[in-house]
Amino acid sequence: MLSAVLLVAVGFGLAKSDIISSLQGPETAYASAKELQQAISELREALPGKVTTETIALDSYGSSSNSYHPSHPHSVVVHAQSTDDVVKVVDIARKYRVPIVPYGGATSLEGHFSGVSSGDICIDISAMNKIIEIHEDDGDLVCQAGARWEDINSTLKEKGIPLFFPLDPGPGATIGGMVGTGCSGTNAVRYGTAKAEWFLNLTVVLPNGKVIKTRRRARKSAAGFDTTKLFIGAEGTLGIVTEATLRLAPVVPTKVAMSQFPSVEHAVSAVQEILNNPNGSHIQCVELLDDKMIIAINKAGLTSKVLPVSDTLFLKLQGTDSSIKETANAIKKIFQKHGSSNFEFAATQQQADELWENRKYALMSTIAAAGDSSKVWTTDVCVPVSRLPELVYETKKDLAQSGLTSTIVGHVGDGNFHAIIPFKGEEDLPLVSAAVHRLVHRAIALDGTCTGEHGVGIGKKEYLVDELGPDTVALMRSVKNAIDPLNIMNPSKLYPGDETIPKDH
Numbered sequence: 001m002l003s004a005v006l007l008v009a010v011g012f013g014l015a016k017s018d019i020i021s022s023l024q025g026p027e028t029a030y031a032s033a034k035e036l037q038q039a040i041s042e043l044r045e046a047l048p049g050k051v052t053t054e055t056i057a058l059d060s061y062g063s064s065s066n067s068y069h070p071s072h073p074h075s076v077v078v079h080a081q082s083t084d085d086v087v088k089v090v091d092i093a094r095k096y097r098v099p100i101v102p103y104g105g106a107t108s109l110e111g112h113f114s115g116v117s118s119g120d121i122c123i124d125i126s127a128m129n130k131i132i133e134i135h136e137d138d139g140d141l142v143c144q145a146g147a148r149w150e151d152i153n154s155t156l157k158e159k160g161i162p163l164f165f166p167l168d169p170g171p172g173a174t175i176g177g178m179v180g181t182g183c184s185g186t187n188a189v190r191y192g193t194a195k196a197e198w199f200l201n202l203t204v205v206l207p208n209g210k211v212i213k214t215r216r217r218a219r220k221s222a223a224g225f226d227t228t229k230l231f232i233g234a235e236g237t238l239g240i241v242t243e244a245t246l247r248l249a250p251v252v253p254t255k256v257a258m259s260q261f262p263s264v265e266h267a268v269s270a271v272q273e274i275l276n277n278p279n280g281s282h283i284q285c286v287e288l289l290d291d292k293m294i295i296a297i298n299k300a301g302l303t304s305k306v307l308p309v310s311d312t313l314f315l316k317l318q319g320t321d322s323s324i325k326e327t328a329n330a331i332k333k334i335f336q337k338h339g340s341s342n343f344e345f346a347a348t349q350q351q352a353d354e355l356w357e358n359r360k361y362a363l364m365s366t367i368a369a370a371g372d373s374s375k376v377w378t379t380d381v382c383v384p385v386s387r388l389p390e391l392v393y394e395t396k397k398d399l400a401q402s403g404l405t406s407t408i409v410g411h412v413g414d415g416n417f418h419a420i421i422p423f424k425g426e427e428d429l430p431l432v433s434a435a436v437h438r439l440v441h442r443a444i445a446l447d448g449t450c451t452g453e454h455g456v457g458i459g460k461k462e463y464l465v466d467e468l469g470p471d472t473v474a475l476m477r478s479v480k481n482a483i484d485p486l487n488i489m490n491p492s493k494l495y496p497g498d499e500t501i502p503k504d505h
């Protein structure tokens with residue numbers, strides 16, 4: 001029905017604002033102030049010792065020092081410890097029509113877990129961090145949704161199990177949040193993103209209070225369409241993930257290499273050639289740090305060595321000693337063909353760690369090099385790899401014309417890049433925000449996306465119609481309306497037009 005309305009709207013050439021307002025969700029009358037207090041009392045009764053309304057907690061759980069989008073404190077924070085706790089919260093929220101905002105590691109960057117102006121319950125899943133079962137022979141693991149990816153990998157290592165979970169977003173991210181944002185990271189060039197089949201099964205509490213499992217533990221299933229995927233990238237707007245079965249990959253030895261190029265274009269064409277080469281499957285990560293980033297790294301001095309200033313690729317190669325050697329030789333030849341001035345291959349683990357430090361400290365170096373009291377806005381767009389040089393070139397030109405400096409770090413094998421833009425104070429925000437806006441439109445015009453991995457949250461909502469078209473967004477909205485007819489699950493995020501203006505406030 002909604003889709004039909006939109007088709008008519010587009011057919012009659014309606015303005016984008018009209019299209020977006022036609023995508024709004026149902027107009028829920030959220031809880032009044034009195035009902036909200038009743039809901040909080042019921043939460044205290046149902047979950048003794050797990051409910052907080054201290055102002056400092058409400059503020060800190062509702063905002064992020066990594067995001068400059070409008071934020072709002074929550075009305076109450078509940079620290080869930082089990083799926084049953086989550087069901088209790090959802091049942092009370094539904095009874096009083098109070099929005100719920102799921103909260104995991106709080107590392108997301110687009111205002112994803114901000115409170116809602118009409119009042120909301122923030123449900124903190126981070127204490128649900130147990131690994132429940134490890135099936136080494138099957139190469140999978142069952143955990144609670146608050147488990148952090150780094151803890152999972154260190155537990156596997158400590159137990160001597162030669163397997164790991166390859167999705168690697170920000171430090172501290174949890175499985176529930178990673179499902180929520182549809183994350184990826186440096187390993188995506190080899191292992192794909194959260195949208196590949198790394199989540200075999202999810203336990204989800206739906207807005208109607210029902211607890212579902214999206215699948216069983218089998219590696220493959222053709223039993224109907226993929227309900228697991230519904231929740232990947234849904235940003236907590238369709239349900240709350242409480243447990244997950246993760247597929248694990250074998251740990252493969254890696255070696256690190258670094259190479260300098262005369263331009264981003266040279267570096268990208270070298271990457272394209274190596275990834276399409278038979279040795280391409282041995283590349284676990286290929287990261288681009290632009291010349292400005294190298295200057296920042298050298299200035300910040302957080303790493304062991306001063307590097308030549310140039311657009312630089314950092315690679316992790318994986319495989320047996322002989323296959324890594326063969327791959328390194330192939331890469332060296334290809335890179336030389338594309339103008340590489342230097343190819344450094346870490347002979348020892350210590351050298352490898354030292355080289356990779358540069359990638360690891362890229363963000364911190366940008367902040368340190370920008371000087372005291374500087375903040376940074378981190379962007380995330382993704383384009384077909386061949387369009388990356390154009391995007392980088394135009395963006396650098398635009399930022400310079402705007403009087404902004406920026407460093408660039410890219411998961412270049414996927415065409416995913418982040419401009420890290422330092423600024424001093426609130427007064428600079430409009431300038432930075434306008435530059436980011438132009439960058440996103442540039443990426444979409446190059447057949448790319450407004451977000452390769454960080455997700456939509458509040459910050460990228462306005463681009464979805466341009467990127468996907470109104471009918472695709474209307475389809476997403478229809479799914480949302482069917483699963484969450486009261487629009488209580490993380491409203492005002494993800495869906496354009498959803499501003500959750502309360503009726504009775």
Ligand SMILES: Cc1cc2nc3c(=O)[nH]c(=O)nc-3n(C[C@H](O)[C@H](O)[C@H](O)COP(=O)(O)OP(=O)(O)OC[C@H]3O[C@@H](n4cnc5c(N)ncnc54)[C@H](O)[C@@H]3O)c2cc1C
Binds near residue numbers: 101106108125171454
């Ligand atoms: C320094 C830094 C580096 C980063 N690098 C990367 C990177 O390389 N790749 C990348 O993809 N991202 C990166 N990120 C972003 C971030 O780490 C990811 O978005 C991550 O997936 C968020 O996980 P989280 O647990 O912190 O989720 P949160 O921030 O807590 O939540 C994210 C979203 O998921 C929802 N949510 C949380 N828990 C649940 C649940 N149990 N059920 C349903 N919904 C839930 C929330 O409501 C919210 O909408 C980086 C961030 C930082 C700060």
